[in-house]
Amino acid sequence: MKVSHLSWLIISLSPSLLVQAEELPDKQTELVAKVKQVGQAYLVPRDLSSIPQGEFGDKVRLGYQLFVNSQQMRDSYVGNNLNCSNCHMDAGRHANAAPLWAAYFAYPAYRKKNDKVNSYEERLQGCFTYSMNGTPPASGSKELVALSAYSYWLGMSGLMDQAGITTAVAELSDSDLIKGGKREDMLLPEAVKTAMTQPERAALPGKGFPKIAAPKLAYSPKRGSEVYQAHCQSCHGADGQGYESAGVYSLPPLWGPQSFNWGAGMHRVNTAAYFIYENMPFSKSVQLSNQQAWDVAAYINAQERPQDPRFTGDIKQLKDKYHKHQGYYGVSVDGKPELGSKAYGNNPKRSD
Ligand code: HEC
Ligand code: HEC
Structure with a gap:
């Protein structure tokens, strides 16, 4: 009895799970990044x-x-x-x-x-x-x-x-x-x-984030942590959680439960490197070296954050299906548990 009950449950649940998994990724297709033109x-x-x-x-x-x-x-x-x-x-x-x-x-x-x-x-x-x-x-x-x-x-x-x-x-x-x-x-x-x-x-100059060249050395969260301490920490905090005063975040969190999730474009190291090179540190943009931008992008994205909403229970399966890009989902850094395995919840209430 129990077994047949269970199989009915799975059959009746699976179509909606499938629909969700098929629909979500399409809305987040990576933008085509182009190199910035001078002038x-x-x-x-x-x-x-x-x-x-x-x-x-x-x-x-x-x-x-x-x-x-x-x-x-x-x-x-x-x-x-x-x-x-x-x-x-x-x-x-x-x-x-x-x-x-x-x-x-x-x-x-x-x-x-x-x-x-x-x-x-x-x-x-x-x-x-x-x-x-x-x-x-x-x-x-x-x-x-x-x-x-x-x-x-x-x-x-x-x-x-x-x-x-x-x-x-x-x-x-x-x-x-x-x-x-x-x-x-x-x-x-x-x-x-x-x-x-x-x-x-449809392709106005300034659209998206300008592409920067691939780094000379393979990007490294370890080197990135030094860049972070020197150029980012004063605003985003040692713990990456930003800064809140009287309930208002004037400095946004870069990882952890209150930041973007594992499905967001910014979790890709390349997208974050493009954004950071061009726009950070705030009001002092385009001053990091190309290598620093890649390394610090790797550092902030090799930290745990909320789960990819397409997750249905198997990190490896999700990684193979949706994470064939430059990112740390499902990857173990410095012998720590693979990222995604301790991910935070989706759509929590502020009071949670
Ligand atoms: C002077 C303060 C300051 C410094 C230094 C700074 N940021 Fe920011 N950062 C901000 C502010 C403010 C925003 C939000 C921008 C806005 O709302 O206009 C932001 C936004 C961001 C975002 C996007 C939002 C988010 O929470 O994910 C990322 C990613 C980011 N910064 C990364 C970095 C990195 C990496 C560095 C170091 C290279 C850095 N920032 C240095 C102030 C700073
Ligand atoms: C954590 C950073 C972040 C936040 C916060 C964010 N976005 Fe985005 N958004 C991105 C990135 C990155 C892309 C490019 C997607 C890619 O290449 O994967 C994007 C793409 C877009 C695009 C398409 C841009 C284009 O040129 O085609 C729109 C529109 C957009 N976002 C609107 C919003 C709205 C509305 C919100 C708030 C409800 C929002 N975004 C919050 C990072 C962010």
Whole structure:
């Protein structure tokens, strides 16, 4: 009796587990990183003070608020102490820190791998699941509409200024906003259409994080710990947990239960090295050597963090399926237990 009960349970559970495992990774595809070009001009979005009054402007403003103070979604959609703007710096406007104005015009994106199209809101959901270690807001929710509206407004206002158009950014319906700007039926002023082709708008200079050359010596968490002490510890703390005052994190945690999880793009050593080289130490960026950036990226990513949400019980299986890249998931460093085996939980409440 017991055995047949159990097998029924497994049969009835497995389809949903499968669906989850198949759906999650697609939303977090690695961006194509390109080497930075010297003397490149970046798109400049309009000043936030020029966001119009009215219903549409309110959505844009809400998107901004959610992006810079994502902690207002803590315990609903956010499961760690990060804000979106901790990585997408300057409120998502900083070139070479995956700016929203460049991202918006790159979606919907076609994924050859599984013949699927990713909308902009699905890409946003990916960062909620992994970078924010949370549970994403539902498709079409006011949060995803607002974050899309903010991204669209930043990008479109920049493109319009570049084309010499000074009128207000046209309003879009909620259902169009969440799709992203790389659509045949995307509403674009004529001058914007003729200034650039669709593929050019989808690959604006400053998009993502610029690629840096591979390190001369194989990257090393050990050397990275020295870089960390000298260049990072004063802000992010000896324990990597950042700094909180009166309940507000002004300095974000880099590992541990309150940071991004093992499925997030930033856990890959290459992605973190690109981000760090270009953007850290804060306000003194592009001063580490290439080797230092790789080593310190290895150091922060060879520490335990929340579990990869695609985990279904077997680290090795997950590693073989989703971690064929530069990262430490399932790897033992300095004879310690393999990383992932002591991972923290997904989407914990702040009080947990
Ligand atoms: C821990 C750092 C981190 C945090 C926090 C974070 N992201 Fe991201 N985000 C990334 C990385 C890294 C990528 C690039 C993904 C890759 O290459 O794997 C990315 C990609 C994106 C993209 C696509 C960029 C492009 O050019 O295609 C969007 C849009 C985005 N994130 C939105 C968000 C939103 C919204 C939040 C907050 C809910 C958020 N991110 C929080 C690190 C972060
Ligand atoms: C002067 C303080 C300061 C120093 C030094 C510093 N950081 Fe940061 N770091 C910050 C701040 C502030 C943010 C969030 C940026 C924002 O919100 O605009 C951040 C964000 C980050 C993030 C993304 C968010 C997260 O929590 O994962 C990473 C990764 C990071 N720093 C790594 C480093 C590394 C590695 C070094 C050393 C090479 C370093 N930082 C040095 C202040 C600093």
